[in-house]
Amino acid sequence: MTCRPSSEYKTYLTEEELPTHYYNVRADMRNDHDPMLNPATLKPVTVDDLAPVFATELAKQELNATDRFIPIPEPVREFYRMYRPSPLVHARYLEEALGTPAKIYYKFEGNNTSGSHKLNSAVAQAYYAKLQGLTGVTTETGAGQWGTALAEACSYFGLTCDVYMVKCSYEQKPFRKAVMGVFDARVTASPSPTTDIGRKILAETPDTTGSLGCAISEAVEAALNSGGTKRYVLGSVLNQVLLHQSIIGLESKIAMEQLGEYPDVVVGCAGGGSNLGGLIAPFMADKLRGVKNPRIVAVEPASCPSFTRGRYAYDFCDTGRVTPLARMYTLGCGFIPSANHAGGLRYHGMSPILSKLYHDGYMEAVAYEQTRVFEAAVLFAKRETILPAPESAHAIRGAIDEALKCKESGEAKTILFGLTGTGYFDMTAYENYLSGKMSDSIPTDEDLQKGFDSLPKIPQNEGI
Numbered sequence: 001m002t003c004r005p006s007s008e009y010k011t012y013l014t015e016e017e018l019p020t021h022y023y024n025v026r027a028d029m030r031n032d033h034d035p036m037l038n039p040a041t042l043k044p045v046t047v048d049d050l051a052p053v054f055a056t057e058l059a060k061q062e063l064n065a066t067d068r069f070i071p072i073p074e075p076v077r078e079f080y081r082m083y084r085p086s087p088l089v090h091a092r093y094l095e096e097a098l099g100t101p102a103k104i105y106y107k108f109e110g111n112n113t114s115g116s117h118k119l120n121s122a123v124a125q126a127y128y129a130k131l132q133g134l135t136g137v138t139t140e141t142g143a144g145q146w147g148t149a150l151a152e153a154c155s156y157f158g159l160t161c162d163v164y165m166v167k168c169s170y171e172q173k174p175f176r177k178a179v180m181g182v183f184d185a186r187v188t189a190s191p192s193p194t195t196d197i198g199r200k201i202l203a204e205t206p207d208t209t210g211s212l213g214c215a216i217s218e219a220v221e222a223a224l225n226s227g228g229t230k231r232y233v234l235g236s237v238l239n240q241v242l243l244h245q246s247i248i249g250l251e252s253k254i255a256m257e258q259l260g261e262y263p264d265v266v267v268g269c270a271g272g273g274s275n276l277g278g279l280i281a282p283f284m285a286d287k288l289r290g291v292k293n294p295r296i297v298a299v300e301p302a303s304c305p306s307f308t309r310g311r312y313a314y315d316f317c318d319t320g321r322v323t324p325l326a327r328m329y330t331l332g333c334g335f336i337p338s339a340n341h342a343g344g345l346r347y348h349g350m351s352p353i354l355s356k357l358y359h360d361g362y363m364e365a366v367a368y369e370q371t372r373v374f375e376a377a378v379l380f381a382k383r384e385t386i387l388p389a390p391e392s393a394h395a396i397r398g399a400i401d402e403a404l405k406c407k408e409s410g411e412a413k414t415i416l417f418g419l420t421g422t423g424y425f426d427m428t429a430y431e432n433y434l435s436g437k438m439s440d441s442i443p444t445d446e447d448l449q450k451g452f453d454s455l456p457k458i459p460q461n462e463g464i
Helices: 055-065 072-078 091-100 119-131 145-157 169-171 174-182 198-205 210-222 239-259 274-289 353-358 370-384 390-409 427-434 445-452
Strands: 019-021 069-071 089-090 103-108 138-139 162-164 186-190 230-232 265-269 295-303 311-316 325-330 363-366 414-419
Touching: 019 174, 019 274, 055 119, 055 239, 072 119, 089 265, 089 445, 091 103, 091 390, 103 239, 103 390, 119 138, 119 145, 119 239, 138 145, 145 162, 145 174, 162 169, 162 210, 169 174, 169 186, 174 186, 174 427, 198 210, 230 265, 230 274, 239 274, 265 274, 265 370, 265 390, 274 295, 274 353, 295 353, 295 390, 295 445, 325 353, 363 370, 363 390, 363 445, 370 390, 370 427, 370 445, 390 414
Parallel strands: 103 414, 138 162, 138 230, 162 186, 265 295, 265 414, 295 363
Antiparallel strands: 019 069, 089 103, 311 325
């Protein structure tokens, strides 16, 4: 393989180099994550258990722990070619601003209409729904990237799309709703009076700003009440989503190999785990096989610290307690995070795959207050000319701090981080930061305990 000069700013793979298969990290994990449980029986879920909620092929992917590589359907690859491969960028101007000997690279996933990495999984999930003969799908969205991506994919494949958007984000980002409308999606602020669980939550907490857990409950209920014509799809957390997002890491590794580089540190923002899991996938494979030993750093908001302050326990994936139980780092399905601007990182739990890898010591995690995150976002925008999404800015903050450590030690490490999307729908957040109105919200131990008290009382959680 011919190496390109490492001083190149952007590295684009050709369309012929677009991966043909997704990578399933579970096949290389020494210890698989604990199985999802049917809440009625507390036994591991089966494809038949999941089929009423997910498209059947996606249910199979969810439970697949043995196949290392899974083919990307050709219609999905055809769609990918419209915006992939995405660029790997050498952040030379950020390096200069920091005065660091480190090399910083980022994988930019914002060069599509949704403005984020979410389209990678939305296309696959919409395709499998269409293949099954369904008429539409339901979903939740936090900051709006996932809802936008799914609306775009559903429009392409001729499916209806019902989106339950977390109320605080719905109010903060009206233009996200407009973009979803362009693609014919129906968007509802969650919790809403349109579902049983929404009405229940509103009756108990009329002034709630909502949460991803609430929105998931409503979307699942809507799918189950569709008479079998729709299924629910999710933009993060699930194994199938991390599988689809592995295309990010696969492309990153190929591009870095062409540059003669390999990351010493891989940094990603973490909410439910989709982009982080996708970015680190092939590098984690090297780590699991003992080929290389990169540090993997997850960065989460201090306002919703699943990894750094959560419990490793079985919990419901939604507030309404209608989903299977997953063992993950969680703040409790009853936890409602503050209505800050890390919209897509406000989920109470973390991917079971990433939770297991973190629990077994293959990953690290750090939490940042949002003012520090926006400080990094503004510096990055000024030096690299991309306005990052607040979610992505968490990874930027983590990468900057790693680079500053190199400045202190004199080590010339190579750092790779995921720039998951753009922040052009987040101007309220930037305005609040620039005007000095932004504040930091960090839950107290008492706040977190309320969420932990909502953990299901089952034998598997005894002693936690």
